[in-house]
Amino acid sequence: MRINVTWPYADRTTTMLKGISPSISPELIKALMEMGHGDELVLADGNFPSASIAQRLVRADGLGCLVLLDAILSIFPLDQYVERPLALMAVVPGDPYQPVIWDGFRKTALQHEPGFTDFEYVERFAFYERARKAYAVLATGEMALYANIILKKGVVTVQESS
Numbered sequence: 663m664r665i666n667v668t669w670p671y672a673d674r675t676t677t678m679l680k681g682i683s684p685s686i687s688p689e690l691i692k693a694l695m696e697m698g699h700g701d702e703l704v705l706a707d708g709n710f711p712s713a714s715i716a717q718r719l720v721r722a723d724g725l726g727c728l729v730l731l732d733a734i735l736s737i738f739p740l741d742q743y744v745e746r747p748l749a750l751m752a753v754v755p756g757d758p759y760q761p762v763i764w765d766g767f768r769k770t771a772l773q774h775e776p777g778f779t780d781f782e783y784v785e786r787f788a789f790y791e792r793a794r795k796a797y798a799v800l801a802t803g804e805m806a807l808y809a810n811i812i813l814k815k816g817v818v819t820v821q822e823s824s
Contacts, residue, residue, distance in 0.1 A: 683733035689720050693798045694738055699817045701797040703738075705730055707809035708802065715790060716799035727804040727811065728766045734813065735774035741816035746782035749812040751789040761808040784812070 678684070682691065697703065705727050706712045713719055722730055740747035748771055753759060764781075771778040784792060792812060793799055802809075 681737075683736065685722070685725055685729050685733040686737075687720070687722065690722065690734075690800065693718060693720050693800075694734070697797050697815045699741060699815055701815050702792070702795070703734070703813045703815065704793045704796045704799040705734075705804075705809075705811045705813070706793070706799050706801050707804040707806060709807070710793075710799075710801070710810050711790070712799045712801035715793050716801075717794070717796070718798040720798050720800045722800055722802045724803045727802050727806070727809045728763065728770060730800065730802060731767060731811065731813075732770050732773075735770060738813065739816040739818050740775055740778075741814040742777075743816070744814060746780065747814040747816065748778070749782040749784050749789070749792070749814075751808055751810040752783040752785055753808055754786055759807055761806065763804075763806040763809045767811060781811075 686694075693703070704710075704712075704716075707727060748767070750761075750764060750767070753761065767781070768778075771781075789810065789812075793810075796812065797815075
């Protein structure tokens, strides 16, 4: 016998904290809070060798990179002292694939960072080396190809009262 259960709040987004997306797990919020300025976070697609590369592996199975990037950038300051605080894994030379997800990354970056100009494009193996040094790798369920992005953390500036 199968029983159908209906969640009473299925028609709206529910969160456990005000202003924090439910896409951000407790493990992810901990990693974001532990990071200091200049530390890097890798959002890795489902094909990325996350477990073998990560110093700290945070899992977000079932969630895509665009949802997570939007949620993270709503609370995560990007480094304003570097020219390109967002880096993408460049398409391997000779690969004809055009990463459509990059348009979504660009739109999301512009939504959260009005001063955003462009991404840094990092060669595949150089991206792996940089990911090895990153504070954490967020393993997502993203199925788009070349959907790997590095975020360099900045500082939150608070105006001091006199």
